[in-house]
Amino acid sequence: MHLRLPATLLAFTLLAACSATAPVKPAATPETSAAAPATPAADDNLNAVAWSQTALEHDLIYLQTYRDAQARLLAAMKDKDWDALPKDDRAVPAKGLKPAVVLDIDETVLDNSPYQARLIKSGGEFNEADWAAWCKEQNARALPGVVEFTQFAAKHGIAVIYISNRAKDLDEATLGNLRKAGLPVSGPEAFLGLGTFVQDCEQIGTEKGCRRQLVSRKYRVLMQFGDQIGDFVTVLANNAEGRQKAMAPYLPWVGSRWFVLPNATYGSWEPAMFNNDWSAPRQERHRLKVNALRFD
Numbered sequence: 001m002h003l004r005l006p007a008t009l010l011a012f013t014l015l016a017a018c019s020a021t022a023p024v025k026p027a028a029t030p031e032t033s034a035a036a037p038a039t040p041a042a043d044d045n046l047n048a049v050a051w052s053q054t055a056l057e058h059d060l061i062y063l064q065t066y067r068d069a070q071a072r073l074l075a076a077m078k079d080k081d082w083d084a085l086p087k088d089d090r091a092v093p094a095k096g097l098k099p100a101v102v103l104d105i106d107e108t109v110l111d112n113s114p115y116q117a118r119l120i121k122s123g124g125e126f127n128e129a130d131w132a133a134w135c136k137e138q139n140a141r142a143l144p145g146v147v148e149f150t151q152f153a154a155k156h157g158i159a160v161i162y163i164s165n166r167a168k169d170l171d172e173a174t175l176g177n178l179r180k181a182g183l184p185v186s187g188p189e190a191f192l193g194l195g196t197f198v199q200d201c202e203q204i205g206t207e208k209g210c211r212r213q214l215v216s217r218k219y220r221v222l223m224q225f226g227d228q229i230g231d232f233v234t235v236l237a238n239n240a241e242g243r244q245k246a247m248a249p250y251l252p253w254v255g256s257r258w259f260v261l262p263n264a265t266y267g268s269w270e271p272a273m274f275n276n277d278w279s280a281p282r283q284e285r286h287r288l289k290v291n292a293l294r295f296d
Contacts, residue, residue, distance in 0.1 A: 043282055046120055048264040052113045058262065059144045065259050066145030069223055070152050072256065073101075076222040077158065084221045084257035086233045086250065089212040100159035100219035102212070103150070104226035107263040109162065110140035110177060116265050125282070126266070128167070135166060136173045142181035143261075154184040158222065161190050161215055163231070165206045168195035209234040227263035238272050 052058055076082045083094040084102075103109050115134040119125065134140075150160045160183075166174050171193050178185050185191070192211040201210035207230060215221060224232050235246045254260060274280060274288040 043125070043286060044120075045116060045265055049113055049116045049120060052111075052263075052265055053117070061262055062144040062146070064145075065225075065261060066149040068255070069225070069259050070149045073149075073153060073158070073222060074156065076257075077156070082220070082222060082257075084224050084253065085212055085216050088234065089209055089216055091213045091216045094216070094220040097218060097220040098159060099157070099222050100161050100215065101150075101153050101223045102161050102163055102215060102221050102225070103146075104228070104231040105162050105164040105166065105174065105178075107143075107227045107265070108225050108231070108261055109143060109146050109150075109183060110181065111143050112140050113265065114139070132167070132170060135170045135177070138173055138177040138180055140177055140181070142183060147182045150184050151182075154186075159186065159190070159219060160184050161192065161219070163192045163208050163211050163215075165194045165208070168193055204234075206230070207234050223257055223259060225259045225261065227261045228267050228269075230268060232258050232260075235268070238268055238276055240272060243269075243272060 077099050080095060083090065085094070106112050112134065115131065118130075118134075124130070153160055162174075162178065162185075164174065171188070171191065174193065175185055175188065175191055178191075192214065194206060196211055196214070198210040198214045201213055203210045212221075226232055229235055229243055229247055233246050233250060235243055237243075237245075250258065270289070271278060273292040274285045277285075280288075
């Protein structure tokens, strides 16, 4: 934690020999400066990214989540009726299938905050080219607790499956990054990225329902992990009401079958405040987000 210290008071002595010289102006301080503070960018993500990178609380939440899940995992495996897939994603009966855990990747397994930090520094917004370049660096670190949890699962014969909305051409880079970060990867089939073909299932946008159905044909899913609601269940309408409706039947599963991780830097929660219209100007999106705030 960095503490803010009071500005140092400077003493100035006017010498007779310099009487003809204009006096030196004291350095501006918070108490003396009349300049207006700089206005943050409309979509300023600074605090959220700084929290993700520097707050010990952020890391403790991840550790707490994965440790709690690990403590529950073997009991879930022994319960033959235990399944963490929504009923709409269960294509075949789960009983008798091999056990698995399903994890999202970005901000669930891998930390991409350096990419967000670069956007803050450049003043830019997310774009596919820069994102792909970052992914191909394969330098994203594993988030706290996830390596230990996934290795524990693999050691006990539980398949570790990653479902991500990274583009298809990032498959190899993503697998390489996962391995580099120490995460178990049984093979390419353990990673289901965007564009994965699932027979007899039509994918809606970036929703993961079809890929969860694909997993359900071979596995009994013990737990799911993600930082977005869509990592767990299909969200038909990405607005406040639609998001609550999608989660309502499964609230008892949160903390036992579903483990939700924090992401204040980006996510489907943000466009839900401006009607999912990314084509709107940044200032307009900013205005609508302010309107969505509560003031009492």
